[in-house]
Amino acid sequence: MLFEVISIAFSQIFTSLGMALLLFGIVIGLTMGIIPGLGAMATIALILPFTYGWEKLDAFLLFSAIFGSTTVGGSVTAILLNTPGTPENIATTLDGYPMARKGKAAEAIATAAFSSMCGGLISLAVFIATIPLLRSISLMFGPPEIFWLGFFALVIISAVTKGSFLGSLIIGCFALILSFHGLNPITGTPRFVHGFIYLYDGFQLIPVLLGTFAVSEMIKLSLERESIAYEVVKVEGSIKKGIKNVLKNRYLFLRSLVIGYIIGAIPGIGGTVANYLAYAQAVQTSKNPETFGKGDPRGIVAPETANNAKDVGQLVPTLSLGIPGSGTMAVLLGAFILHGIQPGPFIIRDNLDVVAMIAVTLVFAFSLSCLFVMFLGQYLARLTTIDVYRIVPIVLVICFIAVYYIRYEILDIFVTLLFGMIGYILVRINVSRILLVLPIIIGPIIERNFILSLSICRGDYTYFFGPISIFLILIMVATIIYPFIKRKYKLKKMSWGD
Secondary structure, eight states: OHHHHHHHHHHHHTSHHHHHHHHHHHHHHHHHHHSTTOOHHHHHHHHGGGGTTSOHHHHHHHHHHHHHHHHHHHHHHHHHTSOOSSGGGTTTHHHHHHHHHTTOHHHHHHHHHHHHHHHHHHHHHHHHHHHHHHHHHHTTOOHHHHHHHHHHHHHHHHHHSSSOHHHHHHHHHHHHHHHTOEEOTTTOOEESOTTOGGGGGOSOHHHHHIIIIIIHHHHHHHHHOSBSOSOOOOOOSOHHHHHHHHHHTHHHHHHHHHHHHHHHHSTTOOHHHHHHHHHHHHHHTOSOGGGTTSSOTHHHHHHHHHHHHHHHHTHHHHHHTSOOSSHHHHHHHHHHHHTTOOOSTHHHHHOHHHHHHHHHHHHHHHHHHHHHHHHHHHHHHGGGGSBHHHHHHHHHHHHHHHHHHHHOOTHHHHHHHHHHHHHHHHHHTTOOTHHHHHHHHHHHHHHHHHHHHHHHHTTOGGGGOOHHHHHHHHHHHHHHHHHHHHHHHHHHHHHHHO
16 A cells, blocks of 8 residues: 555656656745755745645645755855755755865765765655554544644643743643634534634634744844845865765764654654754764864764754654644645644654655755755855845735735735744744744644534543543643643752752
């Protein structure tokens, strides 16, 4: 079964339309990855509305091509400008830029690209091999388990994302309330509409996604920068040496791959953590750590290997449980909804063809984007000399056209602006924007499975407390209590110290 859908994915890619979508996605992904402030999350949110009505395999081919190339593009500016294109490339600047200043920019870019490609491809092989296991696990979930899994996702994401746990939980609950606006799924009566006919359909996913991620990023970019860079370090050096750097440090490569994959599979931690952890272990396990920060190729191999391994690791909780591993994965869950796929444990069971398409496309996206970066890095980096005040209006216009394109509803544009402002405020107060989007995506799923469970159990509420449900509840309770216990322990320790 798995090999059949993989062969279907390959045949879909090797058509004229498939190749065009693949190359277009890679070019867009590299471009948006190179320009700081834009990345896979904002780019997929921007492209998503235009795929409305597409064949689902074509749509996810494009999304995967974008997703698989943005982080690779971000390494170019990290090396040539000392400015990471995405947050996941921050640690790459520590040794990448010093190498470029020494006249080894081509070697540094080749090291980053080859590390990323190999890390991504090996991680994909591991992911594909575990799909049958993930599919078996998904069969263990029924309506009550999915009901509790929805709350589990909210609590876990609130706990592991940056900022205050209580603040994140409050934002998550607020967004969950927003998800219940509209017509009651049972009685058909309007609720929380406040007299506005527009709210009869609830808050639409596309305006929420574009506002929260794309518009808020443009607000942030326009307020923080006048231009990204005025000059680019000239690309000199040997590409062959870059490849040799990876092969020579194969054990460092393998350790970084494992770190990236595991960190990616833990929801909400993010690529920046994987990036720094991989770099830190490279320094700690080195016999000459004093060379790091001065242009040591190992300082590129470790974080860039972890980056693409992390990208694949994020697919595990997202596709097997419906819990997004990052903001990009939260947008991907929105893409599932738009194309008629219900996020959750049944994605692998019922839409194995889509999962196969994502995996196979990532193989090509990782490979081709890394080759593009190796040989065209200097030319791609020139994109950063564009004034941000030219970029921002173009992206905003595309946002508003995309929003209007779905329903031809002018009020959707105002909702996009509203969520854009809310998203920017969340960035400023250090609260993850995922908590504003995720509840709106999974709120209807929670409600639907609660109602379905009630109709099945007919008043027997023990149906809600099977072994998996109890396990999820216990983890949720422990997650909520832990921050308060930790804080109390710290206060006691401080008083003892006094």
